[in-house]
Amino acid sequence: MESEFLATATALLAASIRMSTPLTLAGIGETYSEKSGILNIGLEGIMLSGAFFSFITAHYTQSLLLGVAGGCLGGIFIAMIHGYLSIRMGIDQTISGLALNFLSLGLTSFFFLMAFGKTTELPECPVVAPLPIPFLKDIPVIGPALFSQDLFVYGMLIVVIVSYVVLHKMEWGVNILAIGEHPKAAAAAGIDVPKTRYFAALLNGLCGGLAGSYLPLALLGFFMENVTSGKGYIALVVVILGRRHPVGVFLAAILVGAAEALQFRLQTMGTGIPSQVFNMFPYVITVLVLFVSIGKNRTPAALGEPYHQE
């Protein structure tokens, strides 16, 4: 009985990690952006573009590596448009992000239909195989959950660690923090505000594109219209829940991923609880977290404010 429980818990944890991987990646990308003062609602569009271009590249070249590269470029493409609009032109970040979501959804659906037509069978692409790490995979519970996964998951773990070091242990992380809090003061201290923000946008696109690639190249093996279906918005949730800290984002994403994994399991068991109860869970928690954090506002002071260089 006990070992059965352990096996279920392990399987659930492994599923949670898989579900959380795109959320963590996209969330960390957004963390860079938000810390530098740019709120990018276009994360959904970034992920969708990443998913589409990774799929198209992998489908035609049958190469996973090129697929991932294509996905990253697809994400960077959308993120840099948002960067240009909000950094260079000073356009409202929320609206341009929203417009880019529409644009990305439109473009990917259009080109997907154009390339494959309306078919009943979805075109496929290669999928990464799990790559268990010797020795580490034999650790009970965490072994199967963390170290018997695919390369994306390992990449995600590396991104978490590297981002923690970059944002919290390196000078560049402090610079990013400074321009998100007080761009004018940061500029006076010799930091190139637009350049740093562009770089944050680039990282946002890179991580978001990678997150998007995970869907066709690891989870699904195919692409369809609006394949992200709101995952980009959930990643925004994860950023808030994780308080814009890489490790926090990782943990928040696992929490959301666990809710998702649990919901699948309960659905197959047929408990009669509508799956929406679990879907709603992360959003309600976020609102509560925002509510509880009243007074200790940790939002970057200049978030969403355009900066004009003098």
Next chain:
Amino acid sequence: MRLLREFGSFAVVLAATCLVATVLVIAVGSDITRAFNSFFGGIFGSFYSITEVLVRATPLILAGLGVAVAFQARFFNIGAEGQLYMGAVAATWIGLYLPPLPIALHLALGLVCGFLLGGLWALIPGFLKGQFQIPEVINTIMFNYIAINLVGILVRTVMSNPESPLPMSARLPDNLHLPLLADPTRLHGGLVIALGCAVLVYFFLYKTTWGFELRAVGVNPRACTCAGISVKKNIVVSSLVSGGLAGLAGSSEILGIHQRLMEGISPDFGYVAIIVALLGKNHPLGVVAAALGIAALQMGANTMQRRAGVPASISLIIMGLLVVLILGRRYFINPTPGEAA
């Protein structure tokens, strides 16, 4: 001169958008004339197609007005989608579970409750912003998802139809329907309500002290505090009115079209409404015009997909591009950023 440049740049934006659309149509390998004809045929082709554009425009006008009112007070209401669903919930609830009332009263009650519940749904993020400066963008998005999931739960549990396994509520009584304006088309009284609301919103914003204060808060909250205008109160009021109008869009969809609550009654009306408000420059008249334009664009694109094989998602591309170009053009007219925001 400035006006000329304004119009000139607008013409350039339109021309660029048309150019991109044409390129896309050619790229997909469709015949240009055929695509063109089916696009405009889908809008003006028949009396029926015109009424369908108006049916589509109705919720866009209402939700667009809502977003515009909020934007005027600089409350970024991204939550119209959720508020619309809550309005739909309220209208269905009133329609299904209240003892029989005179039809006109019953309809009015459904609409009013749709307004109230939608307003309440926006009031929470509005209050949190007004009172505690909690950013509303993320909060309103959260409330969208909560509302949509709530609808999913309701139609599967307390409001489910006992006679059907499908996730939807029972059908409202047949006579509980907004009057049809041009039977046998689907054009319903919601359009009149929407246009009436546009007039009301115009008077509210531009002819009353409340409206003046609300707009003043949007322009310069700091000066308002100095002048004794309560920023908090006006943000809360704007969120209430904004959510209410979006909720009204939901109840008018239920009482005029669907007659029952189900998932997916809104094909992103609430998000498109943001684009409508933006294109309409947050002015009620502009909102009506923009809503009609976007509705026509969507209906035309649908017909173009059916008859000329051009994916209807071209309308999303056009919408996204229009917004980016229109916002961007201000930068080119007057390249000191800041004016552009």
